[in-house]
Amino acid sequence: MSVQQPVGTRFSPSLLALAICLSGTQTTLAADTEKAAAPLELGATEISGQALGETTEGTQSYTTGAMATATKLPLTMRETPQAVTVITRQRMDDQAMTSVNDVVKNTPGLFLSQSSGPGRQTYSSRGFDIDNMMFDGLPSAYSGYANSVQPNLAMFDRIEVIRGATGLVTGAGNPSAAINFVRKRPTTTPQVSITGAAGSWDDYRTELDASSALNDSGTLRGRVVGSYRDANSFRDNETSDHGLFYAISEADLSEDTTATLGFSRQEDQTNFFWGGLPIGTDGHHLNLPRSTNPGSDWENKELTINTVFGDVQHRFDNGWKLNVAGSASQLDGVFTGSYQSRYQTELARTAYQSHQDDKQYAFDTFASGPVDAFGRTHEVVVGTSKRIYDATSKEYSPYDTNYPLNGAKPDFQRNGKTHTLTTQDGVYLTTRLNLADPLKVILGARLDWYDYDDRQSQDGDYKVTRNLTRYAGVIYDLDEHHSVYASYTDIFNPQSSKDLSGKVLEPIVGENYEVGIKGEYFNGALNASLAVFQIDQKNRATTAATQAGCPVLTCYAAAGLVRSQGIDLELQGALTENWQVGGGFTYTRAHFIKDSDPANDNQRFSSDTPERLFKLTTSYRFQGPLEKLRIGGNVYWQSRMYNDIALTNGSYRLEQGSYAVADVMAGYQVNQHLDLQVNANNIFDRTYYSAIGNSTIWGSTDTYGNPRSFGVTAKYSF
Template identity: 30%
Template sequence: MRTITDDNGYYSINLEDSKNHVLITNSYNTVSAVRDIPDGEQDYRLDIQLSYKSLSLPEVDITGAQPQSYNSDIAFSATRMEIPVLEIPGSVGIVTRKLIEDQQATTMTEVVRNLGGVKGGASGEAGNINEVFSSRGFSMTNSRNYFRNGVRYLKFSNDALSSIERIEILKGPASVLYGAVEPGGIINFITKPTLYTPRYGASIRYGSYDYKQAAIDLTGPINTKKTIRYRLNAMYEDADKFRKPQNSKRYDITPTIDIDLGRKTTLNLDADIFRDKRTHDPGVLHINNEIIDHGFKTFLGEPWAYGKFTNTSFGYELKHRFNKDWTFRSSARQYFTHEDRLYFQMKTPQKDSTITRRLAHWDAKINYLNLIEEISGNFTTGFIKHKAIAGVEFGRLTNRRKVKGNMYTPINYVNPVYSEKPTDFEMEQSTDLYITQNTGAIYLQDQLSFTDQLKLLIGARADWVNDKQDNYIKETKSDEKNFAISPRVGAVYMPIPSLSLYLSYSQSFVPQSGQTKDGKAFDPIRSKQWEAGIKKSFFNDRLTSSLAFYKLSKTNLPTTDPEDEEFKILIGEQTSKGIELAVSGEITPSWSVAFNYAYTHAEVTETNDKNYPVGTKLANISPSQLNLWTSYLVRGGVVKGLSFGGGWYYQGKSYGNMAQTIELDSYHIFDCFVAYKRSFYKISANLKNVFNQEYYTGSQGNNLLFPGTARTLMVMLAVNF
């Protein structure tokens, strides 16, 4: 049953039966609201206050209910504007809170399996201390490709998910809106918003290997007029690992306050206090293309080696609506980050079943300030309708980094014996840097609607990047200045409202240091992508699907100068081509599904490097990746509130290095879950990696592989009032 409001926003619905009902209020430029109407009520009245959509709000404001869908019809990361997914000329992946909760995902590596063509795992030298990701064949670097509510986020750790409402990825080059980024795409963490109706939640989790987690989620108005609202998310986690003896501890506290300064102006204040400390795991030893005996569970580090990451950030966002068409947004965010690692660099396996290793200490203190001022709105020129956004962005980053180390006692990789933490171990300073980066940008984007069926998205961004570095060991200084203009254009044709066809072209850049033999500074690494696709929604937009074809190339890569091997020339090129298929949402109101498949062909396409000639496959990139997750919710009867389901994740074979001397086998992971939810509580149990598959997410160098997680049981009890 449907109805629309009158000019004053009032409406009524006559319900002829006595069943429970769910009222969904939709508006194009506001957050949808979901409210329960209990049975047996007569003349039931609801006062619903809708919030305007922004980068920091979810697609649905739910009070008295949990998130209901794996599907989202709006993806702010793609355009920074309220444009439906079907009208976006590009690939956008979204993982909703509902999907995160059903899977009981506790790491980003688990989450990104739901984003076709995206792969997660441990980092190289840092091992399990940090998660890294790749998309469409290219790595996503820690300092460039991650954002939090549209603001650049320096990702150097295993992030907590307790305050996350959903996760979005814009695939392919994204410099037009986000500046210097690697070409695979950007990942945007959208945090939970404040709500107008009080809601109080808490959860506890317990799992295999003594996993323990407790979390709270509190939100609601502070004053009677509801012009001041808050949200507080807090989480603490303590866990051992299947590769004993290892442990990790982390906590995350994220307070948020929204203040309505008037009917058209809202100020958001928020902070994030995060700490993660875990035992450093250098990985699994791999010799002559074979895993050492019992290597999957054999820990070759030391129990006292660690990675500790602390991050404190705070910021504001001020939004002012001039009228129904035009909005101004101002934001600023300050990060204080400390990366402290005492870790092992594994060196050379020996004939006596030992491996040499170097103990190192990494200490980096990073401060980052980001400022964004932008205006967006709707206007018409003749018969053409416009949705435009224009903005300026400034950033300043400082990084004081020191690294020292020395060779340490070898460890036996057959029967490792761990040592006591040394108290007087001398280390030699190998790195002592002070890095500053100042950035400035101006950008403009416009969606032109010639008709309801034909739309054109055009945009461009100009970036200025100034990188300075003081090297206190070599007693040298560098000052690199880069400038780049990044265009984007895309066309969408919608023959019917539920079907769209699109074609797009976009570019990205990444500054690089160094100079040619003639003393000319290196130009930025450039990336360009052509993409074509089709999107279709079904069942009144409950289920959406997309099919994309792309060709993505990365040029200006440095290779050896044939006239002088001590220098480089910029003729290198790597290319990724692929197909991606995704389906997500509800087949029926009870049956939900999230499916994706990606085929990726990534290789070297131009070089003069004899070690990695043209045709060399890129490292840690599997040609085939598939993920299917489905769940069913019982909505009536004696087991009303029961849900169950599971998933299958497949990763094809890949090479662990560019030399192609390490082969990573394909693997399958099966998960399942069952949950029971009543009015104020929910109990769920998830079994991950049901068949205890031994698998590896990536590799480092010629001898180390990073293991995936063994079979894990996770049980959760959550209460909501």
């Protein structure tokens, strides 16, 4: 075995123009605030934990005062018995983040892979792929063509991440993590900001954000965000256009009832290639120039995502609240491209086109409030949820599996269609028991009904009835600043494989065991945590020992087991009033305990993700004569990753060794209205592969990480 080391159509900015027009008339649309009875106001904020709530905009902080993503209970990070991270608005701005890829790359414990090429990405945590996104707490599927979507960060206040199994709030999925995107809310005080940015490879971005009360009493509030970005790439002939229109309105229907209604439309167009760069037939890296683009100029990805969302919250006199929320989104996508087949020569490709029509609906209703028992006050959440995912894909192909590089666009002919409907209904109950002043216990349970309907063939249907998901956590306060905790969480994932009797296998179950210690300092302005975890993913399909009497092509048994063990260390928030920090170190060892292939037993699972990750972001605001100046930086380090490949001509290992990348930032507040910022990424211009793929479709591939780049941002607020 050898080891190899690495040395269209343009989008019209009409959405932004519409945003500007609407901001001028202040007709915007909204959502609920940390205290829904009182509208959100943003102003100059001193960095103090006492000033931090859930909303992070305007706080200049790298942490948050509360988050409800893990249990639907409004808990501080210290009170949450799981590893949690928040990427605040300030941190997004300091690092000039524009995509979810940027967020994942900078979030401790999360790994970004583009092994399917630069146009598609997968995210993982603790050794498992992340397949659940959330928007304001409502789950959204992240698989198939949906993982080509990059929600525009301009409309979000913060991104909350829960690592481990999250079945209590998401239902089905992997025991990896849940990423919750929390949208910006309207403000009562008028505020408008206009942002312009320019960067390497002709990367230009404009953004407008306007918010205000819409009546004299402030009971009706609105906000609108418009964004447009036009960019090239370090890869030849790769361009992209991204447009966003976001509007949200919030109305106090009474002193106790608040309603929210919002809409977003995102249009993305990217010229990209599928499958990454080819490697040599003997498994070596070709070390092609980073600018290499094996695709043709007619290859592109066109996406339009429309989303309508809203909620109503009513507050009762006894402290209870009733929340009703829902969202509906539609993705229209056309994917036209070519990819290298693992069975072709190094440069031959297969042309391909797909038309995607995905619809997602999510609804959630829950009541929460205090319950007095045994002389103490406890908290309870009870609710019900529903998710619908309707996906239609029309496939087109010229039936040419040996398509030449840079060939003319083929005459695509439709050759297939898939249509699936996935529904998931759930009921859940969570309680936080106040057993003693220093001792809290969180218990939760969820029942799910899951149904997968293959509209093209009944042979692919399967369902899960009354699956029980469990949650248990114990938190003990050691002193004013420190708590220890232990928790158990799980999650299920239905599977379609059948056993010898013809029955669909029981769902895969991911069980997350975690113990840790958390610290909270400066009234919550700084949060620290250390966690040790073990995840057992059970019931994985393994090939049945005998196939005698098997009613289908291949029969399986729910006997596979993968175990992931590791540690999570994190620090986020203010070290001083002017010094913010966010970062962490993660070690994860995921390995097979039992697999269909006995050769995999005790071998590494997901070896194409690193076992060790270190990420650190920091910023400092000067005082005195330099008070208008701020500086910052970011360091990313990962350990090696590899793929062991077996082909007819031999076996080899495709590997990327450990590497580090550093970024820097400097900003200057010219006056109360104008702010300037410069970002430099990969300042040492490190050449590395951010992903090494091994697909059953396109074989082994390489994807380069971004070279050194620069960006300048100017923001004018009034």
